[in-house]
Amino acid sequence: MKSLFKKRQRLPWRRLAWIITGIFILIGIYLLQSDVHVMYAEADNGDVLIAELVNADTNVSSRYIHSVAKCPIIEKYEVNSEYDMVLMESWNCSFGAGIETEPPPGATDRLEDGFYVIDSIEKKFQEVLFHPVRMAKQTITIDRKTWDIYKEPFVGRTFSLHIKEEPMVVYLWKKLV
Numbered sequence: 449m450k451s452l453f454k455k456r457q458r459l460p461w462r463r464l465a466w467i468i469t470g471i472f473i474l475i476g477i478y479l480l481q482s483d484v485h486v487m488y489a490e491a492d493n494g495d496v497l498i499a500e501l502v503n504a505d506t507n508v509s510s511r512y513i514h515s516v517a518k519c520p521i522i523e524k525y526e527v528n529s530e531y532d533m534v535l536m537e538s539w540n541c542s543f544g545a546g547i548e549t550e551p552p553p554g555a556t557d558r559l560e561d562g563f564y565v566i567d568s569i570e571k572k573f574q575e576v577l578f579h580p581v582r583m584a585k586q587t588i589t590i591d592r593k594t595w596d597i598y599k600e601p602f603v604g605r606t607f608s609l610h611i612k613e614e615p616m617v618v619y620l621w622k623k624l625v
Contacts, residue, residue, distance in 0.1 A: 483616070485531050508525040517540075522540075525573075534573070535571040536569055538565070541562055555570070579605070582599075
């Protein structure tokens with residue numbers, strides 16, 4: 449009689465465990481089906497070189513050494529609420545050699561730490577193209593994660609940086625393969 453009583457007491461806990469497991473499975477399915485925004489660096493042959501989740505206000509920057517002026521060039525972007533990449537600032541330390549020195553309408557300029565800075569540019573891009581070479585020592589930073597694109601697998605390849613909206617499960621699959 450005692451063993452029958454103990455089995456009946458355990459039954460509600462087992463049901464509760466199955467209910468909780470079912471809830472977690474449903475939440476997992478929902479999250480996997482929900483859409484996310486992903487910033488991709490895709491080579492011209494379709495290879496995915498970078499895949500990072502982004503949201504509005506994600507910061508992206510590119511830094512490289514100009515081939516003629518031999519000075520650092522820094523371009524800073526923000527992801528806006530429509531998930532465009534918006535060029536906000538351009539930093540350089542040289543005038544000439546094809547380096548932009550005239551702020552576009554609405555932008556401002558200043559000198560800071562030896563750099564000529566054009567800010568408040570607010571130019572939207574759907575994609576930004578790159579073709580890194582070793583001597584430029586180019587990097588891309590998305591939020592606080594940096595890639596040395598003057599090294600393999602990036603160097604010498606043309607690729608675009610762009611944002612796609614897709615289900616979380618698609619993003620995870622692309623990260624795995």
